[in-house]
Amino acid sequence: MNDLDIRKAVKEELNNIAPEIDLAAIDPAGDLREALDIDSMDFLTFITAIHHRLGVDIPELDYPKLVTLDGAVAYIAARLGPIKK
């Protein structure tokens, strides 16, 4: 799974939570919680979905690293390790 696949998965899961948002239009370095108007329950739903879909365990202490789109992709890629590029 490369970065593009991860980005696609992240966007799909975010879109499930905030269906009316055009993710192509948001700042990938901006705070997702602001851009998508998501609350702590939505964020937990997102983390849970990523955990199920990609098998990545995301401890609560690491949540701050996932609050931007770029940050989430980088974090997940690092956790998945350099498997297939």
Added chain:
Amino acid sequence: MPSLGADMEAGTLVEWLVKPGDRVKRGDIVAVVETQKGAIEIEIFEAGKIERILVGLNTKVPVGTPLALIQTEGGETAAPPAPPSMPAPVAPPSPPSPSPAPPPPVASACVARARVSPAARRFAETHGIDLSRVTGSGPAGAIVLADVERPPGVTVAPPDRKPAPGLDLDAMRTAIAAAMARSKREIPHYYLEHHVDVTASEQWLVRINAGRAPDHRLLIGALMIRSVALAARRFPAFNGFYREGKFEPSSAVHVGVAIAIRGGGLAAPALHDADRIPLDELMARMRDLVQRTRAGRIRSSEISDPTITVTSLGERGVETLYGIIYPPQVAIAGFGRIVTRPWVIDGAIGPRSLVTITLSADHRVSDGHAGALFLAEIGRLLQEPDKL
């Protein structure tokens, strides 16, 4: 047709989940009704066998109209599900009322929604799939489970996607306006405010959640609901209903959880027995309730029976909110955003996590003195999260 709120006069039957001959038990969801509050799942209060369906799809009927006949275990035939507070059901329907058909967009949505198997609908809900964009392969084009179980990749919604099909935000706004106007007209509110150190609760959650997969993690919102529920059990003047000039305390604590809907809406369905169920179950139910509410799928009992409401601003926003009581309830507790503030502990100043909790309560039922004790109890309970 059950009453799902003091202001509801009629509802439109949009989906039957049972057919004649089906066995049902108390609590089963048998139908879906479209109301101002969105699509509501109707639970049944009798066990037995469905004898006959009395109200057809997309028919609008007044509150109190029998929807179906069931053969109860005892053998007699009863017309459920009319909650006890209902006026006696009108004699079985005059020919399905030539009801004013809902406006066209709603009507077509209802027709489309009717052709979805319950399993497919459940799957779609839990996975956030928009059924209006799924092509059905079942009989008469019905959407069946296989149609929605495709890889998640194909479910991406285009940016113009509307809120969940069961949600009509304009109707919801009308319902909020009616309930809140009535509240401000009839209920003499008084307001109290309390600043509570929730550092202990936060630290406890960090410890608990560290060893848990995301599915089982707790949010501080669950502790807030629990603390209010336990305090409400101890202070019954804040838990129950004010009806026909008198207060009826409730022995059960069903906490209405105020849930913001994307696009501008609000609902406060009940989390049942929030004082008694284990905390993990409370959290699981809260997740389920939030997801279903945002998908436009609230159950009838969840709409009609909250005994007290909790509203919380979450991580963003401001520090204080003053709730408006949802009639016929008599109290609402409000939690602002948690902030880090200098605080004095044991004579020294240090940074602590603080939340402002407010209580809006009905002066016809209680006074500020009792309200202050109730609010203080909520704050005290949050100091010992391991006992919640």
